[in-house]
Amino acid sequence: MAENLNKKVWDDLIKKDRADRPVTKWGKGKTFIDYLEVVKSDPSITKLAHARMFNNIMKPGFRHITEGADSHTLKLYKSDDNMNVYDFFAEEFFGIEKTVSQIVRYFDAAALKGEESRQVLYLMGPVGSGKSSLAERLHRGLEDSDPIYVLGGCPMFEEPLHLIPRHLRKQFEKDLGVKIEGDLCPVCRFRLKEELNLEYENFPVEMVEFSKRSRVGIGVVPPVDPNNQDTSVLIGSEDISKLDMFSEGDPRVLELNGALNVGNRGVVEFIEVFKNEIEYLHAMITATQEKSIPAPGRHGIVYVDTAIVAHSNEAEWLKFKADHTNEAILDRIVKVNVPYNLRLSEEVKIYKKIIQHSDFTAHIAPHTLEIASTFAILSRLEMSGKCDLMTKLKIYNGEEVIEKGKTKKVDIVELKEATKREGMSGISTRFIMKAIDNALSDNAKGRCINPISVREAMINMVKEADLSDDTRKQYLEFLQDTLHKEYLDLLEKEITRAFVFSYQEQAEGLFQNYLDHAEAFVNKSKVKDRNTKEELAPDEKFLKSIEEQIAIIGSAADGFRQEVISYLWAANRRGQKIDFRSYDPLKEAIEKKLMTSVRDLTRVITKAKMRDGEQTEKYDTMVKTLLGSGYCPSCVDVVLKYAANNLWKD
Numbered sequence: 001m002a003e004n005l006n007k008k009v010w011d012d013l014i015k016k017d018r019a020d021r022p023v024t025k026w027g028k029g030k031t032f033i034d035y036l037e038v039v040k041s042d043p044s045i046t047k048l049a050h051a052r053m054f055n056n057i058m059k060p061g062f063r064h065i066t067e068g069a070d071s072h073t074l075k076l077y078k079s080d081d082n083m084n085v086y087d088f089f090a091e092e093f094f095g096i097e098k099t100v101s102q103i104v105r106y107f108d109a110a111a112l113k114g115e116e117s118r119q120v121l122y123l124m125g126p127v128g129s130g131k132s133s134l135a136e137r138l139h140r141g142l143e144d145s146d147p148i149y150v151l152g153g154c155p156m157f158e159e160p161l162h163l164i165p166r167h168l169r170k171q172f173e174k175d176l177g178v179k180i181e182g183d184l185c186p187v188c189r190f191r192l193k194e195e196l197n198l199e200y201e202n203f204p205v206e207m208v209e210f211s212k213r214s215r216v217g218i219g220v221v222p223p224v225d226p227n228n229q230d231t232s233v234l235i236g237s238e239d240i241s242k243l244d245m246f247s248e249g250d251p252r253v254l255e256l257n258g259a260l261n262v263g264n265r266g267v268v269e270f271i272e273v274f275k276n277e278i279e280y281l282h283a284m285i286t287a288t289q290e291k292s293i294p295a296p297g298r299h300g301i302v303y304v305d306t307a308i309v310a311h312s313n314e315a316e317w318l319k320f321k322a323d324h325t326n327e328a329i330l331d332r333i334v335k336v337n338v339p340y341n342l343r344l345s346e347e348v349k350i351y352k353k354i355i356q357h358s359d360f361t362a363h364i365a366p367h368t369l370e371i372a373s374t375f376a377i378l379s380r381l382e383m384s385g386k387c388d389l390m391t392k393l394k395i396y397n398g399e400e401v402i403e404k405g406k407t408k409k410v411d412i413v414e415l416k417e418a419t420k421r422e423g424m425s426g427i428s429t430r431f432i433m434k435a436i437d438n439a440l441s442d443n444a445k446g447r448c449i450n451p452i453s454v455r456e457a458m459i460n461m462v463k464e465a466d467l468s469d470d471t472r473k474q475y476l477e478f479l480q481d482t483l484h485k486e487y488l489d490l491l492e493k494e495i496t497r498a499f500v501f502s503y504q505e506q507a508e509g510l511f512q513n514y515l516d517h518a519e520a521f522v523n524k525s526k527v528k529d530r531n532t533k534e535e536l537a538p539d540e541k542f543l544k545s546i547e548e549q550i551a552i553i554g555s556a557a558d559g560f561r562q563e564v565i566s567y568l569w570a571a572n573r574r575g576q577k578i579d580f581r582s583y584d585p586l587k588e589a590i591e592k593k594l595m596t597s598v599r600d601l602t603r604v605i606t607k608a609k610m611r612d613g614e615q616t617e618k619y620d621t622m623v624k625t626l627l628g629s630g631y632c633p634s635c636v637d638v639v640l641k642y643a644a645n646n647l648w649k650d
Contacts, residue, residue, distance in 0.1 A: 072398030095341030
């Protein structure tokens, strides 16, 4: 019974899908005259390749980057920044909003038939930065878009309006509300003359779907061996087996199956473009600049309407650019840098996405991806006189960096403007994923990875990598010193939270108590006890016990208390929820206060080889809390041993 039910569900799904497909709705036997009726009702179906791509990008929607953003993103961007998040790219690309915006801007301008419509979109960046993935996303966007109407049997899937003679085009343009561009390919021109007796109204018109696999509207040009290059890869060839039947000038010998032929109406991707010979590049530039390519043999030229996307790494770009004979080509390229992501939170999303799309089933301990991501981003940053690299990483992530009780004021715009190649070199996402794989293979039995095992895997990989001595030394310093300290700080906070009973409530209690006394101190008033209602003088000893956690002492305390009250009062006016995390300096002070209160107990119980009944109970409670926070029994054991050996030195 259940089997029959499944069959019916699947059968209904297949039939519904087939019925809904626009290709079948058009049907067979349709001709150009039928197509004119379709164009009259919807002129947009005749849009050119760049306009079609721009429409695909915009269709899913977009929003300003600050709309619905988290607090970190709001600190990085202002409401008047011209930066949007496009849903077309949002689920796959992270931390390269500027790059995506430049790509969208290119297609927007090209859709308006501006100069960009006659230029190549060139993506330049380091290995693994996402150049190929961006091109692949454009491919899939076409494959997901509506089918297009084409001349039946045309090897280039060309626009049926090309059939209209030039002397009638103005009249048809006026009647249909469209602009007619382009000419018939040699094959269709021959068919029109020889098979249809120039009665173009009877020329068959079909609907086809974009398909990379079937080479319909999507062409891909990989780098070709310079010793064996042949432009037929781009523009097709003549079938020499047919030369016995037809003359050399007969279009029936043509095989218009090159990348620029099949990419007509859609997109052509040039992979590692500058590894190709200059003849290839001239064909590419002619296709985009003149909207035409030479036909094989003696068949004149062929009109093409395609968006050309090329990409390569920086070394190839610089080598090509250095040759002054390439100036004509360089002038016809819109270059968009595709750097590595520099935001920690976005880097973590990248690895989560990769893992989600793989068969990876191992447990990942908390902070594992964050530590791996931190190393990747540190390797991509340039040194600055304004702050150290770890501080820079946090500022780029929209975090507040607290120094001596104050938020470190560093202008992120100035930081970025002072760099030349930030994000264009460093550790790639592939390197990090290999390290994660290596860490898992080293713990195949436990099926768990953690920050310690991944950091060790990265250390081993750096030691074996083909790097300069200075780069290797810097990377090992990041891993063995900077990341070691960073993880110990995270781990201590994690264990503290597990030890402190009702951590959130205690932190909130300290926060509210501090506010009561700080407000009374600033306003020179009394504090009303919440229980007895007794009015008391502000408890400066309590205030100092919080403030000294972040080195606020002496006369600096007066200003700090004033800042806290002013900041939170303003936040409250803006309708923001106020809690102990609202003001970063005070949040850090409260967390350190809680850590200090249990540090000795935490150290003793964690390091103890033998525990009494009370200690065992507290230890078990801590382990239970950690298990509830995303740890598994295996990684809890590992991180607690690591903490015992590294956190609290006697």
